[in-house]
Amino acid sequence: MTIIERLQQYKELDPHKVALIVDDKKYTYDDLYDAVLSIDINHISRIVNVAKTRESVKNQVLLIQSQSFLEQLVYWLGALYRGYIPMVCHNEMDIDYIEKLSLVIASEGVPPLSDFGVLTSGTTGRPKPLWRKEESWREFFDIQNNIFRINEDTKVFLQGSFSFTGVSNMVIAVLWAGGTIVTTSSLRPTRWIELLERYKVDHIYALPTKLRLLVRHCKCKLPFINYIIAGSQVLDRHLMEQLQQICPNMEFILYYGASELNYITYCTGKEWLDREGTVGRPFPSVKITEADDVIYVTTKYHIEGISDTYTVNDCGYIDKDGYLMFSGRQGDVINKGGYKISIPEMELYLQSLQGVSEVAVITINDDIRGEDFVAYMVLEDNTELSKIIEIIHHERPSVEWPKAVLEIPMLPLTECSKVDKRKLKEWYNKG
Structure with missing residues (x-):
């Protein structure tokens, strides 16, 4: 049974069952399935041809450009229903990047059995397309x-x-x-x-x-x-x-x-x-x-x-x-003059300190050691940063001390809820 057939089954068996609540708006399985059948593909999407023959819908990738969760979901399902290969663009992607993505997909093509595409989160660079069978x-x-x-x-x-x-x-x-x-x-x-x-x-x-x-x-x-x-x-x-x-x-x-x-x-x-x-x-x-x-x-x-x-x-x-x-x-390591420090292990240690609510470690260039690191922290109420630094200096060898420990009210997050370390590096370099 396909995903679309499963939705159709729920529509027939229990049409009034609520499938989705977006803020205070409820959508039943009946509403969702009907919306999938009635979408206008050209409204918020871009079609990329990935085969020599344009007659086959299955050889067309549908890039879905919407910041609405409901539209993203309905268009993704609607494209599957119609036989397109859907891929939802990240909200942060601008027109220029979507154009480049289209060219990459058109030139590289799509594996023959693909039903839809997903994009990596892009935490280590530009998001890249991956392809899946349903x-x-x-x-x-x-x-x-x-x-x-x-x-x-x-x-x-x-x-x-x-x-x-x-x-x-x-x-x-x-x-x-x-x-x-x-x-x-x-x-x-x-x-x-x-x-x-x-x-x-x-x-x-x-x-x-x-x-x-x-x-x-x-x-x-x-x-x-x-x-x-x-x-x-x-x-x-x-x-x-x-x-x-x-x-x-x-x-x-x-x-x-x-x-x-x-x-x-x-x-x-x-x-x-x-x-x-x-x-x-x-x-x-x-x-x-x-x-x-x-x-x-x-x-x-x-x-x-x-x-x-x-x-x-x-x-x-x-x-x-x-x-x-x-x-x-692999590579999630700071090489501080030949001394290797694991970033996940350091973050886990800093996170465990009493009074630390959130923490992120970023790698920075160092003229003497080659690499060093900075720790950004969100502290709990009444916690003093100087006391945290004092504990780190007491508990860790000096080679594992951060070059700086900086307090901020909130860690910046990417759209996929991971810490935005590129933004933290930008802040540090500007500072």
């Missing part, structure tokens, strides 16, 4: 939904653009299960909390950066939250404890994945607390191995054009119980 997602939905406890009664809150793989995959997986998505375009955590309370949401899907914002602004208990699903950014014990206080009935589920490979490993909050630094054990049908500290993943649920065993050059090792201990991307 079954690389839909055949994994039942597996991931079972792990994440998602079913027809589920209400998941998430915030972000449909253009990011984590968001789009979760949205379609919830619709596949017949559940309900709750979202907003607002970046205000107080607005998120309003929606959580109003609709008694039982799942939150968010990266730790957004969970920290939620914790900072939430002044009440959220006992109806049963699960928090989070990607494997820097976690710390204090954040887990704060989330447990706010959501006393929740189970925390951490996952590790990649746009190229889908979900790879997962663990519960308790498992993470027992093995800080782990990203869990493999999802069913996924295998992981490690060679020279590089992680290799074997899965059939990957993008087109790569082998079943593949690496995205993430580093780590597998412990005796089969848990993957993650240490970051």
Whole structure:
């Protein structure tokens, strides 16, 4: 059964069931399916021909340009329904970049069995197009939904653009299960909390950066939250404890994945607390191995054009119980005059210091050592930066001291909720 056929089935079986809530606007499965059938492809899209014959719709990529979550979702589904190959552009992309992307797609072409395209988050450079068959997602939905406890009664809150793989995959997986998505375009955590309370949401899907914002602004208990699903950014014990206080009935589920490979490993909050630094054990049908500290993943649920065993050059090792201990991307290291400092490990240490709410480490050039690093911090109320620096100098060798520790009110985030380190570097260089 295809994704579109699944939606049609829900429309026929339970047309009045709410599929999507965007702020205070509700859309039933009936509304959503009808919207998919009635879209005007040319309204907010750009068609890129990727084959010599223009007669075949299947050889046309549909670049969807909209900042509306609803339009992104409906146009993506509508393009699938009509046989186009949809790809949602990131909101930050300007006309010039979309033009260049079109030329790249037209010249490089698309693998023959592709059903849709996804864009990388672009945290290490320009976003690049990746191509997928529909079954690389839909055949994994039942597996991931079972792990994440998602079913027809589920209400998941998430915030972000449909253009990011984590968001789009979760949205379609919830619709596949017949559940309900709750979202907003607002970046205000107080607005998120309003929606959580109003609709008694039982799942939150968010990266730790957004969970920290939620914790900072939430002044009440959220006992109806049963699960928090989070990607494997820097976690710390204090954040887990704060989330447990706010959501006393929740189970925390951490996952590790990649746009190229889908979900790879997962663990519960308790498992993470027992093995800080782990990203869990493999999802069913996924295998992981490690060679020279590089992680290799074997899965059939990957993008087109790569082998079943593949690496995205993430580093780590597998412990005796089969848990993957993650240490970051290859090259995510500061070479300070020959002394190697792992950025993820340093961020984890700094995040663990009492009074530190959020932290990000950036690499800078150094005339003497070649490389050094700067730490940006968001501190909790009444915490003095001088005391934090004093602790670092007391607990770490001098070669691991940051060149500077800078306090800011909030870390800048990219559209996909990761810390915008390029912006931090710009701030530092201007300063």
